Amino acid sequence: MSAIARIVLVDDDPDLLRLLGLRLGAAGYEVEALNSAEAALNALAARRADLLLTDWRLPGMDGLELFEQVRQRYPAMPVILLTAHGTVPDAVEAVSRGVFGYLVKPFDGKALLDKVAQGLSLAGPGRPADQAATGWRSGLVSRSPAMEELLAEARMVAATGASVLLRGESGTGKEVLAKAIHLASPRAGQPFIAVNCGAIPDNLLESELFGHEKGSFTGANARQTGLIQQADGGTLFLDEIGDMPPPLQVKLLRVLQEREVRPVGATRATPVDIRLVSATHRELEALIQEGSFREDLFYRLNVVSLRLPPLAERREDIPLLAAHFLEKIATRYQKAVSGFAADALEYLSAAPWPGNIRQLANVVEQCCVLTTGSLVTLAQVQKAVASEESAIPTLAEAKRQFERDYLERLLRLTGGNVSDAARLADRNRTEFYRLLQKHELTPAAFKLE
Template sequence: MNPGNARILLVDDDPDLLHLTRLRLASAGWQVDTAASGEAALSALAAHRADVLVTDWQMPKMDGMALFDEVRRRYPALPVIIITAHGTVPDAVEAVSRGVFGYLVKPFEGSELLAKVKQALSLSAVAPASDDGEGAWRKGVISRSPQMEELLAEARLVAATDASVLISGESGTGKEVLAQAIHRASSRSNGPFVAVNCGAIPENLLESELFGHEKGAFTGAASRHNGLFLEADGGTLFLDEIGDMPLPLQVKLLRVLQEREIRPVGSARSVPVNVRVVSATHRDLEGKIREGVFREDLYYRLNVVALKLPTLAERREDIPLLARHFLERVASRYGKDVSGFSQDALEALMTASWRGNVRQLANVVEQCCVLATSPVIPLALVQKAISEDTVSLPSLAEARRQFEHDYLSRLLRLTGGNVADAARIADRNRTEFYRLLQKYELTPTAFKVVN
């Protein structure tokens, strides 16, 4: 967040203190609105957004805690800092347990105030809308980091064309979210967005899923099926984990991209399609090209524009925004009265390694919310969730790949590298079995028994 864009609402019934505190906050480059009472503060919030509310505790009629309660009801994402006197410190500590972001004890140094507001700003909600008022295209992209803003600017430019886009990035970085944003920013936004994980569908079904099939084209094809390309006609088709697509299917995909038409399995005729393809991978496709398991001509057809998502560790300033976003969503889903994280819990989130990126953060926040017994999530709960998070478990697609690799290896060991016997045990024809061996880079001769 650009400091000049941050907006602070300051509330105090003492005009001298109000003026002095406003000057301190304004010196940091923030926009500062003021209110002389709790009631005036609520009116100000109704008229203008605020990123942080700073209020005195002791005020006539509506005091600081009463104001907080009302703000929490109306604007649950707005961080509140309370200024208190020594005599009310125990009450202030209790207030923090109820969801107040923090408190300052009079008299306090100006640097303390600025530091506390900066911390609160790290929680202040979501991605800024674009200047032209069309920020809805990036809905779901929760970010303010320079890396992501630069990437989104590129994505917005690309979206205006019909060029194919290849999104790379580690698992869990949000490749499908970015693909959806590109779709929404494009001239195809009124058309369908269809996503498919190329590594999660069995090889013998993937062609039918993509291109469709005619009735009776194969055993089990009881009716005609359009396929995902036709479902995405006029819109965007997102091919996730494109690096896992089998070589024979890569040839057919290349033909579709070149000719803009598909041929369903079992059909003698081609069908024209109008689809923009966005693909994604966490693999090194150039390395797979050198290994001979990914076609170079398909790579260049898909990689007209390349976008690379940063890891969560490379955009740590986005962690508080993402954590609050996930917490609000999960708390609403489960009906939990949970409003935020304690300061040390937030610091733990900020410094964690996040090998599973944004997906892991979402899992940790969900576990914390489910187990929380107070409105503010404490450090211990965050530490427990991070240590026990299921990021160590592979995705379903990765687990399936690992199982198939191990299964094929065991078959080849069992049969001494005899492909015909191994294919028979696996209940697959030899051609299909050879494709599987090629996919997992298994050489039958390596398993032959040497006497």
């Protein structure tokens, strides 16, 4: 069970204090209700909270002064001010200084709970309630129902030795989930080896995965242990499995069937005990129909299939993820950035995110680097999102695009003649056809009229 979010509530009106405490308590929060700022600081020193909700007008130290004290001591804690109509301009100014938000009296219960939920989403990475900050899912930042259901399935699967196929768009966090499955499994103390099949050139992938003996091919000056053997006893994660060449698919199938691996140039196989988790953003069933992916390997990989939702389907997690990335990046660059302005966070939450979590992380990093104040503003977020839309692609994406452009040039040059194009590329026809299938290129479309 997740821990309950703790809220410190401050108001000198005993009736309002009791009413707000009841509303928040009924919503499932743990509430400590206090009648002064000084009492709130003492309570926070004794036991940290997830959010501070305070009236502006208080005897002695007022709500804004309380916020300044809290920001110095607990910079990641969101603060919500309760204010009267006459102090709205002051409240707006307070937001620019780092207050998460404000509520104008009188307000209804839904407005209160919505604002509190938004504030708690900012405090996400520090809250064991939502992050399970230690343990198998420590790298996963989520509270959305879609992800919670997925993680429940992942934990059940982790306890078995079954092969798992992770599906989902690029940037949805498939490697992070694979690592979580490993950590939740009986193999947690053993190696976790991750390989991106689309990022390693085809002529090197076999040697990287299976290893090789000294002298087995030109340039093999020493024996190399393959990544499959390095994962012995643990988990091997094969990302972008749909990009694996068919000859290596055969060798991988043999490893899974016979539980042994034979390095390139070796005369005998070596026993190996691995748990395989693979991932793809492609439809493997379509690749099977095209003949570029083996059906028997697919069934070996697809014992259990888990789909990671795109970020647009888990928008509740965007504030959590943004705050998580900001905290890590601010620490890395030694920047005193404590959070996002409310309108900036709303913009992030509504953006389309075609690049999913990876794109969000890049945007947050750009914002953090360029921010000079304590809060990331709406203008900075908008600029970073616009810049990210034309950002430099990843190495794997650049490699795929280069390969496709190169094949198109060859086909245009040869008028769609596969034999001539393969000769110019110094590849045999079978391998060249496989490359064309991988990039969904039809030679007939390039024939000269």
